Amino acid sequence: MSNADLNDRVLVAEDTVKSLRRRVTATLGGGRSVTFAGGDGTLDSLIENLEWLVGQLRDCRKRNLRLSTALRMLRDMAGA
Numbered sequence: 862m863s864n865a866d867l868n869d870r871v872l873v874a875e876d877t878v879k880s881l882r883r884r885v886t887a888t889l890g891g892g893r894s895v896t897f898a899g900g901d902g903t904l905d906s907l908i909e910n911l912e913w914l915v916g917q918l919r920d921c922r923k924r925n926l927r928l929s930t931a932l933r934m935l936r937d938m939a940g941a
Contacts, residue, residue: 885907886896900906914935921931 885900888894
């Protein structure tokens with residue numbers, strides 16, 4: 862294997878690791894921010910995941926759940 866081929870493989874591996882650890886933070890002002898980890902790093906992926914999350918949280922609000930309970934439910938759903 863040539864050095865060029867090896868370098869190409871290393872770059873692909875680094876990109877794969879970076880995409881697995883990808884985090885994006887939206888700074889909203891007023892000391893607020895939202896951080897999202899995962900997904901494919903596209904705007905569409907972020908929007909789809911945030912829409913899903915908002916839907917889940919709205920369902921929790923309809924059930925008069927506290928934030929801590931809603932977050933536990935999301936964590937349990939993710940582990941299933």
